[in-house]
Amino acid sequence: MGDEGGGRRGRTTSELQRLKKQAMEYYRQNGVPLQLEELLNSTFYLQPDDVYGHLANCFSKLAKPPTICKVVGKGVLDGLGLPTLQVEIFCTVQNFPKNICSVVISSHFEVRENSPPELVEVEEMGRNDAIRTALQWVNGPISTELQGLNPSNQAQVDQVLRAFFANKVQEDLERKALEDVLEDTPVLTPLPPVPLPPPPLPPTKKKGQKPRRRDTLIEKPVLPEEPPEPVLRGSMAVGAVSLAVAKASAILSSKPLYLNLALLKHSQELPLKLTVPLLMVSLLSCGKASPGKLNLMKEVICIPHPGLSARQGVEMLLEIQKQVNKTIEMVPPSKTEMKKGHNGGKKGQQQITGKMTHLGCLAINYDTMEQPILLLQGICANLGLELGTNLHLGINCAAHELMDYSKGKYEVMTGTFKSAAEMVDLYVDLINKYPSIIALIDPFRKEDSEQWDRVWGALGARCYIIAGAASGSISKHLEEGNLIIPLASGLIIKHTNQTTVSDLVEVTHLIDSKKCTAVFGSTEAESSDDSLVDLAVGLGVQFVKLGGLSRGERVTKYNRLLTIEEELAQDGALDVHEEHTFFCLNEEAATAAEALEVAAVTADE
Structure with a gap:
């Protein structure tokens, strides 16, 4: 008898021998292998106080994978x-x-x-x-x-x-082919031909009348909208x-989702450091569905400086949003004040009002492109911030929603129409005036490829030109083995429809190989699932676009982003943004811009 320490403490030698004898008898009856017998012997001998727990730990390592x-x-x-x-x-x-x-x-x-x-x-x-x-x-x-x-x-x-x-796609094609055959019924009795009306007489020209200018100008026809991808x-x-x-x-595997995705992205070799994507936060909406005449700015996007952490950026934008709300809640001035121009500017200027959109940002009833930018510029100044230094802007133009096909022009403001060529000048003038705008999303329809080329040549070295709705689907990119986008700096990718996780890994590899900028974006009708943020971090995209800092389904994603940033920082795996600018100048875009300047000078001479 005695106390021999460890797991044997409290057991007599005779008790331990009895347990061992019972165990060995059980092993012989059940044909337990020698190695396992030794394991079980040591378990009963050294861990008698928690035999079953210790066995569970041992056998869980030997169990079949889930x-x-x-x-x-x-x-x-x-x-x-x-x-x-x-x-x-x-x-x-x-x-x-x-x-x-x-x-x-x-x-x-x-x-x-x-x-x-x-x-x-x-x-x-x-x-x-x-x-x-x-x-x-x-x-x-x-x-x-x-x-x-x-x-x-x-x-x-x-x-x-x-x-x-x-297989489902093939079944759908066969079903449609069968429907076409059934609908293709022959016409038994042909209809008699309908006589054509006589051609109209040419207009009489008065003596000495000169031809109008519109008769001599031939406008380039607007390409029709491409059918959406099925x-x-x-x-x-x-x-x-x-x-x-x-x-x-x-x-x-007891790992966060973003690490699991990083392993997939890097062929099961986890990188030493991961980067949290830069924020693109929608703060204002002045698009076609918003009150006011301005249609062009579906989203006015705020982009904190790369030197700030995600938490610092969110806190700064929350303060700016608070100030915007205070401005909106101002008591409307009296009619006398409005007539005198006491509403902070022009005579009869509309009072700012707003509502929360499905994107989680405020819809503002502005009438000019300068108004939302000046609002943010003034608020930043009051908070001791500077646009273009602490905070940058992006504009989601959503040009595909602005085209009036009866006129062949973009309706940038109610009653104000611009041709595709005029839109290029509009964007150049806007960014010349407000260089804090560093991103334009969908400045044109994808059909206007010539204008995409021109605006990229003029502005590609100064701001991101991003294809959102103008980009093809992820399936299309992978099928073609190339990015199906107009000439642009980058594109927005989303996890929808038949896009698998492997597809996302492949398309980000493709984007990286083309040296393009990847923006991981949320959809317009979001859920409260926050996996999108893990995808963005694990796949290593440059930007994440989650909408505004309101509405639960969007705020939950920002909370997840802050949690991931904290986890990476605690593990020493957070890679900070060393660059003090958002992007290196694209040499090709810079060369194109210089060529345009030289051409303009030559034309003036």
């Missing part, structure tokens, strides 16, 4: 109360099914304000049909095909999803399941 046993799709609501898709991943862990995680994907449908009821009804039907089909895919064939796969093998999972989607209903099931599997893998 495998997907079920995928469940559910219909949920996004931040605007619109239907979208949630996906849950169940895995078999140590012989027991376990709910690992869930994700919610945002739909690709645009949020149209002030749309006619018939268009709203059509889009509502399309959205409901897309969700219904996605649920059928997830709860049926996708769940079956993914059973037994290891969630840590993202490439295999995504390959299964891609093959499944390709989106197969139900395709969001593929993107949602792929992201859910990536999140499940991260949870099972």
Whole structure:
């Protein structure tokens, strides 16, 4: 008898021998291998106070890796109360099914304000049909095909999803071909030909009358809008399941999602440091759906200086937003004051009012392009900040929403129309006057490629020219093996539809190889799922565009970004932005700008 220390303390020698004898008898009866017998002997001898806990730890390392046993799709609501898709991943862990995680994907449908009821009804039907089909895919064939796969093998999972989607595309093509055949019925009795009306008489020309100028000028026709890329209903099931599997893998390996994605991006070699993307925060909206005459600025975007942390940038912008709200809540002046011009400027100037948009920013009733910039400039001055130093601006022009096809021009303000060529001069003048604007998003429709070339040549060395709606889908980029965008500095990528996590990794590699700027953007109808931020950090994009600092579905993403920044800083893995400017001058753009200046000087001479 005696106390021999460690796990044996409190047990007599005879008791320990009895336990060992019982264990050995059990091993012989059950054919336990010698190595395992030695392990169990040491367990009973050294850990008698917590035998089962110690065994659980030992055997968990020897257990079969978790495998997907079920995928469940559910219909949920996004931040605007619109239907979208949630996906849950169940895995078999140590012989027991376990709910690992869930994700919610945002739909690709645009949020149209002030749309006619018939268009709203059509889009509502399309959205409901897309969700219904996605649920059928997830709860049926996708769940079956993914059973037994290891969630840590993202490439295999995504390959299964891609093959499944390709089959669905082929089925859809065959269905449409059959419908076309059924609709193509021959005409039994041809209709008699309709006689053509006589040609109109030429207008009589008065004696001495000179031809009008419009008769001599031939305007270049405006290219019609390209049809949108087809989106197969139900395709969001593929993107949602792929992201859910990536999140499940991260949870099972006890890693945050952004680290799991960084491993995928860097071929399973985790970089020593990760960078938090720079913020693009929507603060004001002066677009077509906003009150006031100004249409051009769908989003006035604030971009904190790269030297600031994400937390410092958010705190600065919250203070600016607070001051904007105070300005909006000012008591309207009396009619006498407005007549005298006491409203801070021009006679009869409209009082600032605003409402919160679905993008999480304020819609302002401004009438000129200078007004929102001057508002922010004045607020920054009151706070001791300087535009162009502490804070920079970006403009989401959303030009595709401004085209009046009956006139062939962009309606930049109510009743004020500009041709595509005139828009180039407008942007150059605006940035010459306000050099704190360092980004233009969608300054033209994607069809106006000549103007994209011109504005990039004129401004590409001074600000980012970003393709958002003018960019092709991620599937199109990967299919072509090239970026399907006009001449631009970069593009906005989004996780929607059939985009898998592997697709996102591939497209960011493609963007990096082209030395373009990647902006990871949220959709117009966002959910409260914050996985988008992990994607942006893990994939190493330069900017993240999450909307405004209001509305829960957007604020939750900013909170996630701040959490990731804190985690990286605590682990010593946060890579700070060393550059004091946002971008190095694009040599090609700078050369083009110099050529334009030389051409202008030569023309003047």
